[in-house]
Amino acid sequence: MVSNGKFVYLQTFGCQMNVHDSEKMLSILAENDYRPTEDINRADIILLNTCSVRAKPEHKVYSVLGRLKKLKEKNHHLVIGVGGCVAQHEGERLLDRIGHLDLVFGTHNLHRLPELISDVQASRRPKCAVKFYDEVKSLDIFPAPSDGEKVKSYVTIMQGCDNFCSFCIVPYVRGRQKSRPGENILGEINALSKGGVREVTLLGQNVNSYGKDLSGGLTFPQLLARINEIEGLWRMRFTTSHPKDISEELIMAVGKLERVCKHIHLPFQSGSDKILERMNRGYTRKEYMKKGEQLREVCPEIGITADVMVGFPGEDEEDFLETLDLIQKVQFDNLFSFKYSPRKGTKAAWFPDQIDESTQSHRLEVLQKLQKRITLKRNQTLEGRYEEILVEGVSKGAKEEMTGRTSSNKVVNFKGSPDLIGQLVKVRIEKGYANSLKGKII
Ligand code: SAH
Ligand code: SF4
Ligand code: F3S
Numbered sequence: 001m002v003s004n005g006k007f008v009y010l011q012t013f014g015c016q017m018n019v020h021d022s023e024k025m026l027s028i029l030a031e032n033d034y035r036p037t038e039d040i041n042r043a044d045i046i047l048l049n050t051c052s053v054r055a056k057p058e059h060k061v062y063s064v065l066g067r068l069k070k071l072k073e074k075n076h077h078l079v080i081g082v083g084g085c086v087a088q089h090e091g092e093r094l095l096d097r098i099g100h101l102d103l104v105f106g107t108h109n110l111h112r113l114p115e116l117i118s119d120v121q122a123s124r125r126p127k128c129a130v131k132f133y134d135e136v137k138s139l140d141i142f143p144a145p146s147d148g149e150k151v152k153s154y155v156t157i158m159q160g161c162d163n164f165c166s167f168c169i170v171p172y173v174r175g176r177q178k179s180r181p182g183e184n185i186l187g188e189i190n191a192l193s194k195g196g197v198r199e200v201t202l203l204g205q206n207v208n209s210y211g212k213d214l215s216g217g218l219t220f221p222q223l224l225a226r227i228n229e230i231e232g233l234w235r236m237r238f239t240t241s242h243p244k245d246i247s248e249e250l251i252m253a254v255g256k257l258e259r260v261c262k263h264i265h266l267p268f269q270s271g272s273d274k275i276l277e278r279m280n281r282g283y284t285r286k287e288y289m290k291k292g293e294q295l296r297e298v299c300p301e302i303g304i305t306a307d308v309m310v311g312f313p314g315e316d317e318e319d320f321l322e323t324l325d326l327i328q329k330v331q332f333d334n335l336f337s338f339k340y341s342p343r344k345g346t347k348a349a350w351f352p353d354q355i356d357e358s359t360q361s362h363r364l365e366v367l368q369k370l371q372k373r374i375t376l377k378r379n380q381t382l383e384g385r386y387e388e389i390l391v392e393g394v395s396k397g398a399k400e401e402m403t404g405r406t407s408s409n410k411v412v413n414f415k416g417s418p419d420l421i422g423q424l425v426k427v428r429i430e431k432g433y434a435n436s437l438k439g440k441i442i
Contacts, residue, residue, distance in 0.1 A: 008034040009043035013060060014051025016239065017203050018084055020154040022049045024110055025083070027143035032114040040071070045079045045117060050086035052169050054341035061086050065098050072100040079120055081105060083113075085173035089345075091130045106130035107159070107174050110138035132175045136160075139180040142188050148196035151392050151422045152235075155192070157185050157223070158204035162213075163242065165269075166280045166347040167312065167340060170205055179204075179211050182218040186226055193232035198422060199261075199390055200227070202238040208245040221253040228257045234424060235390060235407070239265045240307075244282040246291045255298035262299050263409040266291070267307035271326030272319035275312050278351070285326055292330050303333040303408030310367060311360030312340045313351035320363050327370060333378050333408065335371045339364055372434060379410065379432030387412065389427050389439065391420045406437075414439040 008029050012022040025047065026036050037043055048064060051057040061082070072078050081103035082094055088106035095101055102120045105113060109129040120127050139156055158179040161171045189200055202223075204210060210220040218226065227236050236259055243266055254260050268288050270276050276284060295302050308323060327335065339360040342349040387406045395401035395413040402416040404425075413436055414427050420441075427439030 006034050006044040007037040007039075007042050008045045008047060009037055009040045010047045010049065011064065012049045013057045014049070014053065014084065016154060016201070017156070017159070017205070018049050018051060020156060020203055021084065021107075021110060021138070023143045023154070024138060024141040025049070025113055028111065028113055028141060044077070045081065046071070047081045047083060050082060050084040052085040052089050052173055052343070054338060054343075056341070058086055062098075065101065069100050077121075079103060079117055081113075081117070081120075083107075083110065085169070088130055088173040089169065092128050095126045095128055102126050104128040104130065106132075108133050108136050108138065111141055136175075136178045139178065140184055142191075148422070150192075150195070150197050151390065152199035152201065153192050153197045154203050155185060155188055155200045156180060156204065157202045157207060157238075158210050161205040162209075163206065163282070164280060164347075166278060166351075167309070167343065169343040169346060172345055174205060177206065177209065177213050179214050179217070181214065182211075182223055182226065185223065186230070189227055189230055189233060193230055196422065198233065198424075199235040199237070200233065202227075202236065204238075205240065206242045206245065207238045208241045208247070208250055219249070221247070221249045224253050224257055224260055228259045233259065235259055235261050237261045237263060237409070241266050242282075243268060243288050243291055246295075248294075251291075251294050251298050254295065254302070261407045261409065262301050263303040263305070263407065264295060265305045265307075268326065268330075269307065269309050270312060270315070270319065271323035272315070273322075275315055275319050278314060279312065279348070285322065289326065289330060301408060303406075303410065304330065305334045305336070305409070306330075306332055307336045307338070308367070309338050309340045310363040311355035311357075313348055313355065314353040315340075315355055315363075324367065324370060327367070327374070331374055331378065332371065333410070334375050335367075337364060337367050337371070376432065376434050379434070379437055381432070382406075382410070382429045382437060383432050385429050386442070387427055387429055387437075387439065389414075389425050391416070391423050391425055393421055394418060411436040412439045413437070414441050416441050 010022055012018055050061045079102045083105045087104045094104050116127050160175040160177045162177045164171050208220050211217045271285050273284050389404035389412050391402050391404040395403040401413045403413050427441050429437050429439050431438040
């Protein structure tokens, strides 16, 4: 056990899995009497949960760490720790590089956090824990269900990836794919729904290859079907899906299961077959578009979003035009777009034909302009339609407005009172904007 009544300051970088891992960390630290604080000067422990998917979030970690040196000089009892993907990738090197750092813990070591902190405090020596395990204990940590306070929650169903896309660091920092046993997932969601949670988002690097590493367990569509039966749960989402693993069974399940939200996040990365091949993505542009069509056939109202990259090594003007063309043809509801960023240890970092930064920036700008128009148009086509919204809270923009999402994952703001939070309401869409919709409750 660690000492009593202390404060932890935690800053999170990266994806939803990291956000959820941070919730897990706070929950196990709470069991050891550490309370979260927003005031860094008050903290007994400072933790950074880090991301290394691109250079930018990684650099940010080093600049935050640099600024922490002064705090450590003022308070020698302060424990500074780095977890997550940068920690996993860099390991001991981080301790060598940052003299005032006390603890480095990797993506399979969250569950050891209280013990590691105690060790540092007792020995006054830095510690590094970045081992990968066959059985990932942190998959089964879940924050205690709140009594009616939380409307929605993340649930980890798997971690890691076996795909080794040539640009991606994730398989190195999250390890091989590990699926969590179905009964543990169902148990957690049951407990959450008893505590008032109405919507869950199932998390994994590749949710639709869930279960392929377990023998005799549930497949992903079977898991969705079982969650669909849980009493008190109204909605489920899942992210991220890989185009090559979208099976017909899954497409049917999304169409048929009434609690599965009609939204899919399906990164395509590039619209050029040459680039897709060099990325080692395992599908062609034609196959990707076919999956999109099949999803819309089964479920015409489905929202489709994706990730895409520009300036991957060897991407010429023609390849880029093919990416724009795919965007035009698929008509995504929204896109997350990035400049390719070489990652140490990945295959693509060695490719000789890297693209210069100004070309990347130009392509990104062109792509984002195109998508902005498409998003606006797609949002405007919803005007006049009736949509069911799960009310999540008070809108950030205006106080007397509430906010929630459609099944297709679009944010809707509408006039209403906070007692609607946690309820499903019907709204008429009055106006579609670039980033949200305006609705009227009926
Ligand atoms: N498992 C998901 C992606 C996880 S990483 C999938 O397979 O689609 C999230 C997104 O970050 C990716 O979809 C990709 O668009 C982007 N990304 C990953 N590595 C990158 C890199 N080296 N440079 C730029 N963007 C990258
Ligand atoms: Fe990275 Fe590819 Fe795995 Fe996604 S599928 S996490 S992009 S290696
Ligand atoms: Fe980043 Fe790790 Fe997530 S690299 S995107 S925090 S899996």
